[in-house]
Amino acid sequence: MSTLSAPTIVGGPTLSQRRELVTEIPGPISRALLERKQAAVANGVGISLPVFTAAAGGGILLDVDGNSLIDFGSGIAVTGVGNSAPGVVDAVTAQAALFTHTCFSITGYDGYVEVAEALNRLTPGDHDKRSALFNSGAEAVENAIKIARHYTGRQAVVAFDHGYHGRTNLTMALTAKSMPYKSGFGPFAPEVYRVPTSYPFRDGGLTGAEAAKIAITQIEKQIGASNLAAMIIEPIQGEGGFVVPAAGYLAALSDWATANGVVFIADEVQTGFARTGDLFACDHEGIVPDIIVTAKGIAGGLPLSAITGRAEIMDSAHVGGLGGTYAGNPLACAAALASIDAFENDGLVERAAAIGELMLGRLRALAETDTRIGDVRGRGAMIAIELVDENGEPDAALTGRVASFAHAAGVILLTCGTYGNVVRFLPPLAISDELLNDGLDVVADALASTRSAV
Numbered sequence: 040m041s042t043l044s045a046p047t048i049v050g051g052p053t054l055s056q057r058r059e060l061v062t063e064i065p066g067p068i069s070r071a072l073l074e075r076k077q078a079a080v081a082n083g084v085g086i087s088l089p090v091f092t093a094a095a096g097g098g099i100l101l102d103v104d105g106n107s108l109i110d111f112g113s114g115i116a117v118t119g120v121g122n123s124a125p126g127v128v129d130a131v132t133a134q135a136a137l138f139t140h141t142c143f144s145i146t147g148y149d150g151y152v153e154v155a156e157a158l159n160r161l162t163p164g165d166h167d168k169r170s171a172l173f174n175s176g177a178e179a180v181e182n183a184i185k186i187a188r189h190y191t192g193r194q195a196v197v198a199f200d201h202g203y204h205g206r207t208n209l210t211m212a213l214t215a216k217s218m219p220y221k222s223g224f225g226p227f228a229p230e231v232y233r234v235p236t237s238y239p240f241r242d243g244g245l246t247g248a249e250a251a252k253i254a255i256t257q258i259e260k261q262i263g264a265s266n267l268a269a270m271i272i273e274p275i276q277g278e279g280g281f282v283v284p285a286a287g288y289l290a291a292l293s294d295w296a297t298a299n300g301v302v303f304i305a306d307e308v309q310t311g312f313a314r315t316g317d318l319f320a321c322d323h324e325g326i327v328p329d330i331i332v333t334a335k336g337i338a339g340g341l342p343l344s345a346i347t348g349r350a351e352i353m354d355s356a357h358v359g360g361l362g363g364t365y366a367g368n369p370l371a372c373a374a375a376l377a378s379i380d381a382f383e384n385d386g387l388v389e390r391a392a393a394i395g396e397l398m399l400g401r402l403r404a405l406a407e408t409d410t411r412i413g414d415v416r417g418r419g420a421m422i423a424i425e426l427v428d429e430n431g432e433p434d435a436a437l438t439g440r441v442a443s444f445a446h447a448a449g450v451i452l453l454t455c456g457t458y459g460n461v462v463r464f465l466p467p468l469a470i471s472d473e474l475l476n477d478g479l480d481v482v483a484d485a486l487a488s489t490r491s492a493v
């Protein structure tokens with residue numbers, strides 16, 4: 040048990056919703072823990088902002104030194120319903136008192152079935168669906184590909200430039216970026232091919248149809264449609280830089296996949312569950328994927344992931360071909376049901392859209408006075424700015440300086456992008472407008488401070 044746990048501190052929305060620093064960042068207790076971490080935890084497991092957490096809730100993370108930081112990361116798009124959301128805490132506590140594990144493949148429990156029913160009901164399309172539950176996003180992606188190959192009897196899989204799908208062997212192969220995700224970890228899974236995507240800020244403003252034509256031509260010429268089991272795409276790319284494809288791009292790919300017997304897989308691990316101001320990012324353009332992959336926001340911080348797809352595709356795998364010891368753990372299912380209840384009934388989709396309007400408005404105003412902000416983009420509570428130098432080239436150094444300034448000022452700010460030059464905003468949907476504005480003030484100060492440092 041942690042020697043630092045303070046029983047009087049409670050997380051969740053009752054935590055004081057104010058940014059307040061009482062030590063430098065990181066403070067002495069966090070620094071001591073960091074030293075222990077370096078001696079005990081494998082080097083490859085990094086920490087972006089080396090503070091250690093005591094409690095979290097709403098839009099605040101309280102660290103072990105007593106600093107209250109604004110959370111613009113949600114643990115990478117996970118705690119949409121808020122950290123330690125009361126409904127999630129109650130559901131998990133009640134479930135923990137009943138049983139914590141059976142392995143669903145040994146004896147079943149209703150929570151798993153209820154989550155599957157909810158996913159079948161809520162994901163895009165009103166066709167007959169089936170779901171299967173797993174632990175992580177990468178594990179779910181692997182299973183989506185497994186099923187697509189089994190169903191089609193084909194092997195090739197297409198992924199996209201700037202795509203990110205995880206750190207397991209198959210998902211490393213699907214992921215585009217070498218450092219830090221792939222470098223030195225090969226060989227990678229075979230029969231994975233990468234094609235260009237739609238990246239309006241960097242592809243000269245191709246229309247969705249034009250960008251899709253380039254990708255499809257490459258697939259047809261270099262792989263052959265009849266060899267292709269699946270294409271997997273994030274409707275808005277996450278790690279790749281919050282890239283929103285041009286209108287019509289996803290629909291053109293999806294239509295082509297359907298016409299060619301290719302399973303169209305939407306990886307909504309980061310975009311799913313209200314994050315983008317719709318329940319799923321596919322909903323913005325009426326895309327109905329054959330399989331949708333979800334995780335992160337689904338269970339308020341408990342490890343759960345899922346794939347949901349057309350019944351005939353999902354049911355093609357033989358009994359025992361899918362599963363895992365912990366897959367669809369009962370605590371995670373209880374957390375998911377409480378989270379889904381919040382997504383459906385607490386106005387979180389609308390809240391995500393409102394957060395997006397506030398952030399886009401403020402960031403666009405900043406961009407008007409600062410040419411280093413080359414692009415402001417995103418949807419809902421998934422917004423980013425892409426920073427560039429005077430030649431329009433990606434400016435990763437500036438991005439790092441902005442993030443460091445924000446960290447020191449008590450704002451958890453994440454970066455991403457193939458070129459490391461994107462600042463991304465992923466606040467919990469439980470955050471207040473006051474905290475959003477305060478955090479964005481810090482970002483404006485960060486940009487101003489780096490301007491005077493040049």
Ligand SMILES: Cc1ncc(COP(=O)(O)O)c(C=O)c1O
Pocket residue numbers: 115174175176177178180203204205206273277278306307308309310334335
């Ligand atoms: C789009 C997408 N797919 C897959 C993953 C992998 O999920 P996990 O880290 O839970 O394995 C992520 C994680 O960031 C992601 O953003």
